[in-house]
Amino acid sequence: MVFVMVKKVKGFDYFYLVKSRWDSARKTSQQQTVKYLGKASDFTIDDIPLEYRNNPKVLSILAASAKEQKKKLLITEKTKKQVFENLKNGEVEKILKVTARYKEQTSLAKFYDDVLKQVMYEVGTLWQHNKLEVGTEHICSNTANKAIHKITELYKQTNKTDGVVICTPDDELHNIACNIIESVLLEKGFSVFNISPSVPTDSVLKYIKDTNPSLILMSVTLLDNIISATRLAKNIGMHYNIPILIGGLAINNSCERERKTMESVNPNVKLIINSSLEKLLQIVKDITNNNYMEKIGLQE
Numbered sequence: 700m701v702f703v704m705v706k707k708v709k710g711f712d713y714f715y716l717v718k719s720r721w722d723s724a725r726k727t728s729q730q731q732t733v734k735y736l737g738k739a740s741d742f743t744i745d746d747i748p749l750e751y752r753n754n755p756k757v758l759s760i761l762a763a764s765a766k767e768q769k770k771k772l773l774i775t776e777k778t779k780k781q782v783f784e785n786l787k788n789g790e791v792e793k794i795l796k797v798t799a800r801y802k803e804q805t806s807l808a809k810f811y812d813d814v815l816k817q818v819m820y821e822v823g824t825l826w827q828h829n830k831l832e833v834g835t836e837h838i839c840s841n842t843a844n845k846a847i848h849k850i851t852e853l854y855k856q857t858n859k860t861d862g863v864v865i866c867t868p869d870d871e872l873h874n875i876a877c878n879i880i881e882s883v884l885l886e887k888g889f890s891v892f893n894i895s896p897s898v899p900t901d902s903v904l905k906y907i908k909d910t911n912p913s914l915i916l917m918s919v920t921l922l923d924n925i926i927s928a929t930r931l932a933k934n935i936g937m938h939y940n941i942p943i944l945i946g947g948l949a950i951n952n953s954c955e956r957e958r959k960t961m962e963s964v965n966p967n968v969k970l971i972i973n974s975s976l977e978k979l980l981q982i983v984k985d986i987t988n989n990n991y992m993e994k995i996g997l998q999e
């Protein structure tokens with residue numbers, strides 16, 4: 700007999716496809732995990748091995764899970780609308796309340812990825828099509844940053860030495876992503892030095908010398924700044940042997956040639972493309988635990 704078992708870890712449900720077999724000698728049933736199915740909230744039929752897709756027990760869990768996911772989707776849509784309205788009106792406190800409610804059911808990283816980031820992308824699209832005034836776009840981004848700062852104030856900087864430096868290349872003024880990344884890292888207890896936006900290369904190098912971080916995160920938004928990001932990564936590599944993760948909108952939209960060039964200038968550079976914040980947190984944890992370099996083949 701096959702069924703889906705639920706395990707709760709840190710408040711989240713995780714599914715396992717489990718086979719149960721009667722052991723007549725021991726007169727007890729033996730359970731064996733067929734497949735780990737992942738987080739219940741992300742569970743789809745594609746996670747189930749083909750041979751079990753018509754199993755009634757599996758199908759009933761799938762139906763319940765789809766209903767739950769639809770409910771969450773509706774909540775996310777409603778939250779996005781509230782955040783958009785509050786951003787336009789500069790209502791920081793209201794955003795904090797909405798964030799706290801959403802976070803309770805999901806996580807801070809999910810709030811940023813599924814709500815705030817999506818709303819900011821929408822702001823960009825409306826502005827690009829002249830459907831939103833530049834002034835309103837600025838109010839939205841200023842309010843977003845104010846709200847992120849308020850959220851981040853809740854998480855105290857620890858005195859760990861294994862710090863993470865967050866920066867942007869020269870000329871890059873977009874730093875909402877940097878502030879979001881700082882926020883989720885601080886929430887998880889990392890020591891963070893967020894020097895964004897746009898700091899001259901010499902100052903970045905000096906800052907690295909002073910703080911001796913175990914990891915550098917670089918965020919690039921404008922496609923035009925891929926060149927300055929490449930230059931900065933090269934410069935850092937000439938002075939320090941520290942892993943550098945580079946991500947952001949420009950990296951997601953870059954072409955193969957640009958990606959290869961960036962990775963070729965410094966062997967410690969790794970591009971992170973279209974990653975969720977939860978995945979990024981996992982990578983940062985792995986790096987600071989010293990087992991990431993081997994996994995992705997970076998320099999020791």
Ligand code: B12
Pocket residue numbers: 811812815816819820821822823824827836837840844870871872873874875876877879916917918919920921922923944945946947948951971974975976979
């Ligand atoms: C807010 C905003 C601004 C604000 C920025 C304020 C601030 N303090 O950040 C202001 C008004 C200053 C601005 C200015 C400009 N902007 Co602007 N801006 C935006 C907007 C609307 C939102 C950006 C944002 O915050 N997104 C939300 C964040 C959270 O998303 P994200 O950056 O993708 O980050 C996520 C991931 O990518 C990832 N990530 C990010 N960094 C990293 C790093 C690592 C290591 C990893 C692993 C992951 C990772 O994690 C994040 C969370 O999931 C975008 C629209 C858009 N589609 O993004 C346009 C946009 C980015 N801007 C654009 C442009 C053109 C400009 C200007 C040139 C406009 C002008 N003519 O002046 C200037 C350039 C200024 C400069 N020199 O940098 C274009 C860029 C087009 C392009 N091809 O490059 C966009 C896409 C708008 C559009 N649709 O055309 N902008």
